[in-house]
Amino acid sequence: MAEELRIVLRHLGKIDPMNIDDYLKAGGYQALKKARGMSPMDVIEEVKKSGLRGRGGAGFSTGQKWLFAHRMEADEKYVVCNADEGEPGTYKDRVIMENDPHSVLEGMAICAHAIGASKGYIYCRGEYPDLAKTLKNAVDQAKDKGVLGHFDIEVRLGAGAYVCGEETALIESLEGQRGEPRYRPPYPPVSGLWQKPTIVNNVETFANIAPIIEKGSAWFAGIGAAKFPGTKVLTLTGDVKNRTFIEVPTDTTIRDVIFEFGQGIAGNKKFKAVQIGGTSGGFIPETLLDTPIDFDSMRQTGATLGSGAVFVLDQDRDIVDVVTRITQFFEHESCGKCAPCREGTMRMRRIMEKINTGHGNKKDIALLERLGRVMAGACLCGLGQAAPTPVITTINNFSTDYETRLV
Amino acid sequence: MMDYKEIISPYASLEGGIIEAFHAVQAKMNYLPEEAIIATAEVFKIPVKEAYGVATFYSYFSITPRGKNIIRICESAPCHIAGAQEVVDALEKELGIKMGETTPDGKFTLEFAQCVGQCQETPVITINGKPYGGVSPESIPQILGEYK
Ligand SMILES: Cc1cc2nc3c(=O)[nH]c(=O)nc-3n(C[C@H](O)[C@H](O)[C@H](O)COP(=O)(O)O)c2cc1C
Ligand code: SF4
Ligand code: FES
Numbered sequence: 001m002a003e004e005l006r007i008v009l010r011h012l013g014k015i016d017p018m019n020i021d022d023y024l025k026a027g028g029y030q031a032l033k034k035a036r037g038m039s040p041m042d043v044i045e046e047v048k049k050s051g052l053r054g055r056g057g058a059g060f061s062t063g064q065k066w067l068f069a070h071r072m073e074a075d076e077k078y079v080v081c082n083a084d085e086g087e088p089g090t091y092k093d094r095v096i097m098e099n100d101p102h103s104v105l106e107g108m109a110i111c112a113h114a115i116g117a118s119k120g121y122i123y124c125r126g127e128y129p130d131l132a133k134t135l136k137n138a139v140d141q142a143k144d145k146g147v148l149g150h151f152d153i154e155v156r157l158g159a160g161a162y163v164c165g166e167e168t169a170l171i172e173s174l175e176g177q178r179g180e181p182r183y184r185p186p187y188p189p190v191s192g193l194w195q196k197p198t199i200v201n202n203v204e205t206f207a208n209i210a211p212i213i214e215k216g217s218a219w220f221a222g223i224g225a226a227k228f229p230g231t232k233v234l235t236l237t238g239d240v241k242n243r244t245f246i247e248v249p250t251d252t253t254i255r256d257v258i259f260e261f262g263q264g265i266a267g268n269k270k271f272k273a274v275q276i277g278g279t280s281g282g283f284i285p286e287t288l289l290d291t292p293i294d295f296d297s298m299r300q301t302g303a304t305l306g307s308g309a310v311f312v313l314d315q316d317r318d319i320v321d322v323v324t325r326i327t328q329f330f331e332h333e334s335c336g337k338c339a340p341c342r343e344g345t346m347r348m349r350r351i352m353e354k355i356n357t358g359h360g361n362k363k364d365i366a367l368l369e370r371l372g373r374v375m376a377g378a379c380l381c382g383l384g385q386a387a388p389t390p391v392i393t394t395i396n397n398f399s400t401d402y403e404t405r406l407v
Numbered sequence: 408m409m410d411y412k413e414i415i416s417p418y419a420s421l422e423g424g425i426i427e428a429f430h431a432v433q434a435k436m437n438y439l440p441e442e443a444i445i446a447t448a449e450v451f452k453i454p455v456k457e458a459y460g461v462a463t464f465y466s467y468f469s470i471t472p473r474g475k476n477i478i479r480i481c482e483s484a485p486c487h488i489a490g491a492q493e494v495v496d497a498l499e500k501e502l503g504i505k506m507g508e509t510t511p512d513g514k515f516t517l518e519f520a521q522c523v524g525q526c527q528e529t530p531v532i533t534i535n536g537k538p539y540g541g542v543s544p545e546s547i548p549q550i551l552g553e554y555k
Contacts (some may be wrong), residue, residue, distance in 0.1 A: 176423030
């Protein structure tokens with residue numbers, strides 16, 4: 001039987017998130033103390049050797065990213081925590097921060113030491129106003145206790161734009177602008193917030209840092225999948241019996257996630273499909289359920305791990321209708337900066353609606369496939385590049401659902 | 408008239424704090440009046456068109472007046488398959504308005520939202536930011552009762 005392993009959720013239910021003394025008693029901020037006794041390069045080496053890769057979706061090596069920022073000469077550098085969590089079906093960052101805000105602050109402070117930053121921001125999505133209070137309370141208490149030293153953290157509230165989860169859009173938003181992604185390069189570790197070297201990491205990424213420093217890179221590297229070690233927090237939605245969140249090693253299979261932890265399909269129905277990684281993830285059929293959830297294994301099947309959302313559909317669900325809904329989401333959330341996405345998401349939604357209402361034909365499918373290729377290659381940011389994924393993967397894996405709708 | 412500058416000024420020293428300032432205005436007014444946007448532009452020393460650009464980019468901000476209580480219904484896929492449409496129908500019927508509209512007495516506004524991060528119990532609505540999970544058409548009158 002597969003089992004949960006709690007690293008980032010290690011304090012869940014065990015400490016009072018509003019009281020820093022609880023966190024301190026549980027050994028909190030000891031890793032920061034240890035890191036400050038190490039040279040910045042040694043800290044980066046340790047994080048690199050742990051194999052930790054970003055939990056926000058792109059799966060980039062955290063230590064390598066920090067190294068880029070460390071190497072830059074600048075009068076100011078910034079550490080930014082991406083708490084914009086807007087991926088439909090995802091609430092894992094909220095669970096982490098609600099239950100253990102200090103573990104995120106501690107990870108940020110260790111990063112600040114490693115790259116040489118004195119200022120940090122937490123960009124918290126606008127839909128979580130209560131969470132922003134929890135975070136501000138944690139920052140105030142940490143400052144009062146003096147544990148952060150000269151590192152200052154400010155909590156900022158987003159205002160409802162999915163694209164602001166994209167790191168350069170997030171930076172624009174922090175600067176008080178419209179949240180439109182930037183052209184890259186330069187990447188944020190070279191030139192980010194106010195053109196200064198900036199590390200943007202996901203909440204879950206930061207929450208992994210203190211345990212890695214405390215227990216060592218070898219311990220972390222030995223957990224889960226070799227090339228994407230550690231755990232992943234997943235949120236189960238849709239037609240599973242047990243709609244909950246879990247934290248599991250990264251070599252856990254999708255089958256175990258759905259049938260062990262999720263207790264199978266609700267209402268004694270059969271499994272039809274699962275979309276992992278959020279709304280831009282691929283739809284996976286039964287034949288691929290034995291794939292481990294780690295980044296690379298998922299990639300190989302044409303799917304993504306993404307944010308760790310697990311959205312399950314039973315046999316009676318109308319895939320074409322669900323995907324049509326998803327194309328509306330992307331049309332709505334496209335920021336409009338680049339034409340392939342601004343126009344493409346609108347066209348995609350129109351064609352899907354045509355098929356969904358029984359007016360589509362074979363040519364429309366071919367058109368979707370072609371549009372998908374163009375968008376994946378030509379869009380400026382990940383939103384437009386990944387928007388076709390649910391459409392294309394369902395055309396590939398659930399073709400009969402489409403064929404029965406065509407005229 | 409409200410003294411918007413009084414609300415906005417505390418944020419003037421925050422670098423990039425215009426979004427925080429808009430949040431503060433909207434907490435008082437439920438939307439961003441034109442005068443408030445102009446005042447913000449002055450306080451932050453940016454062109455008015457830029458302040459407008461920011462105000463209209465984010466779905467949380469509205470530049471048209473809204474009701475006292477703002478009801479948002481999540482229409483993302485997990486809420487969609489859990490019956491969000493039936494909840495929309497029930498809300499429209501109960502309040503006698505369509506999505507995007509405000510009741511004549513100015514008490515309620517209905518808006519669509521994308522995932523609000525409370526997907527453990529779908530479908531989800533929020534009223535003034537407070538989430539209600541596992542909502543059914545039958546539960547609507549009781550929930551609205553809290554705000555009448
Ligand atoms: C459209 C879009 C939305 C994104 N939303 C988020 C998000 O909500 N949270 C997040 O951490 N990363 C999000 N990302 C990924 C970020 O751009 C970035 O890769 C991440 O914050 C880096 O942190 P990590 O290396 O710790 O994963 C998004 C990317 C795109 C293209
Ligand atoms: S791909 Fe879409 S969201 Fe990204 S910059 Fe282009 S228009 Fe904006
Ligand atoms: S999908 Fe509706 S709250 Fe997340």
